Amino acid sequence: MDRHLLPEEIDQLLDGDVGFGTAPLKLHVRACAECRAELDQARALVRQLEHLPHLTPSAVFADRVLQQVQVFVPWHVAALDTLRGWMPRTRTARAFAWTGFGSAAVVLTAVSLWLLTRLDAVIFAIGMAVGRVRAAVGRGIGDVVATLFGSTAVHAFQTSGTVGLWVALTVLLLFAAITARAMRAVVAGPRRR
Amino acid sequence: MTVSLPIELPSSYDLSTLPDADVATLAKEGREAAFRELVHRYERPVFSLIFRMVRDRETAEDLAQDTFVRVLNHIDRYRPEFKFSSWLFKIANNLTIDHLRKRQLDTISIEGSPHAATTAEAEATSVDVRSQGESPLEEIESRELGSAIERAIAHLRPEYRSCILLRHVEGRSYEEIAATLDLPLGTVKTYIHRARHELRDALAHLRT
Numbered sequence: 001m002d003r004h005l006l007p008e009e010i011d012q013l014l015d016g017d018v019g020f021g022t023a024p025l026k027l028h029v030r031a032c033a034e035c036r037a038e039l040d041q042a043r044a045l046v047r048q049l050e051h052l053p054h055l056t057p058s059a060v061f062a063d064r065v066l067q068q069v070q071v072f073v074p075w076h077v078a079a080l081d082t083l084r085g086w087m088p089r090t091r092t093a094r095a096f097a098w099t100g101f102g103s104a105a106v107v108l109t110a111v112s113l114w115l116l117t118r119l120d121a122v123i124f125a126i127g128m129a130v131g132r133v134r135a136a137v138g139r140g141i142g143d144v145v146a147t148l149f150g151s152t153a154v155h156a157f158q159t160s161g162t163v164g165l166w167v168a169l170t171v172l173l174l175f176a177a178i179t180a181r182a183m184r185a186v187v188a189g190p191r192r193r
Numbered sequence: 194m195t196v197s198l199p200i201e202l203p204s205s206y207d208l209s210t211l212p213d214a215d216v217a218t219l220a221k222e223g224r225e226a227a228f229r230e231l232v233h234r235y236e237r238p239v240f241s242l243i244f245r246m247v248r249d250r251e252t253a254e255d256l257a258q259d260t261f262v263r264v265l266n267h268i269d270r271y272r273p274e275f276k277f278s279s280w281l282f283k284i285a286n287n288l289t290i291d292h293l294r295k296r297q298l299d300t301i302s303i304e305g306s307p308h309a310a311t312t313a314e315a316e317a318t319s320v321d322v323r324s325q326g327e328s329p330l331e332e333i334e335s336r337e338l339g340s341a342i343e344r345a346i347a348h349l350r351p352e353y354r355s356c357i358l359l360r361h362v363e364g365r366s367y368e369e370i371a372a373t374l375d376l377p378l379g380t381v382k383t384y385i386h387r388a389r390h391e392l393r394d395a396l397a398h399l400r401t
Contacts, residue, residue, distance in 0.1 A: 006209075052245075054241045055240055057257060068258075069228055074222065
């Protein structure tokens with residue numbers, strides 16, 4: 001190399017670049033006192049920069065930051081935390097708990113399998129239960145309607161079927177909403193004055 | 194006999210051994226200890242970078258605080274495939290550069306504006322880094338900021354300053370600096386090259 005190193009080439013050596021390009025540069029530095037001095041100066045500057053200390057903010061800095069940070073706990077993390085809170089603390093208690101859960105799981109699985117083998121009986125029992133619940137709910141609604149509006153309304157309700165039920169429910173809800181609004185107006189009235 | 198839970202959260206001791214990405218993930222889950230750990234890890238580097246840019250302790254604290262508050266309040270946006278520190282330094286640098294642009298402090302150094310034509314003008318625009326009632330630590334910092342190299346850094350353009358500080362004080366690679374400052378790699382190399390050159394020139398009188 002018949003010239004001094006360019007500033008970019010000094011930077012290359014300074015950054016410790018490796019490769020074919022740097023070998024002749026290194027050779028030149030060994031032979032050229034001027035370029036060696038230039039590189040040494042650059043290295044000294046880098047050393048000085050690297051030894052600049054980290055400065056410390058005030059002691060209350062972290063607290064001031066954290067006061068302004070909104071810590072948001074996602075629902076699944078909160079749920080997991082709750083579960084963790086329920087976990088027994090000691091190994092013995094955990095062993096008991098797991099044994100209990102395991103036994104319950106085994107019993108439930110066995111019962112489910114037994115019910116599956118008798119699916120027709122299960123469907124029949126569910127149908128019967130649903131029918132009874134429906135009849136009980138119907139009787140309850142009938143009683144309420146009879147108390148509020150008399151037996152004529154019950155008869156009308158029974159003859160009109162599902163449509164009548166929806167109409168009655170809508171009227172009831174409207175009535176409740178109007179009543180609630182009127183009561184709020186009555187309560188808020190004296191405060192405005 | 195009491196033993197720790199198998200799914201117990203890491204204690205504060207454990208947090209200090211975790212990589213940034215894991216601590217940030219815990220912060221995303223709303224763990225307050227993780228937020229504190231992130232502040233603890235980076236308060237000094239972030240504050241140092243900003244302090245060397247603005248050269249005023251109070252402003253530097255405010256900007257560093259804004260940086261952390263902004264980052265930690267948006268921790269849900271952090272993607273672990275990127276370096277947490279690069280994100281943090283990016284916000285810190287952006288806030289600082291914005292501040293310098295607004296206040297035009299980029300021309301102010303402890304020795305006064307480099308654009309000052311007379312000594313009186315330079316004195317009028319100089320910043321006294323030693324305020325009344327400084328703690329011993331602040332006195333040391335003031336002395337450090339007053340050293341030749343600190344003064345030389347203060348005279349650099351803010352863009353050069355960010356680059357040179359990230360490269361040599363924080364030990365970041367050129368690629369990281371480019372990503373942090375949203376600059377092309379070539380521009381970062383040029384800035385660092387020019388900053389080194391200006392610093393060497395500024396410190397030349399010490400060698401003679």
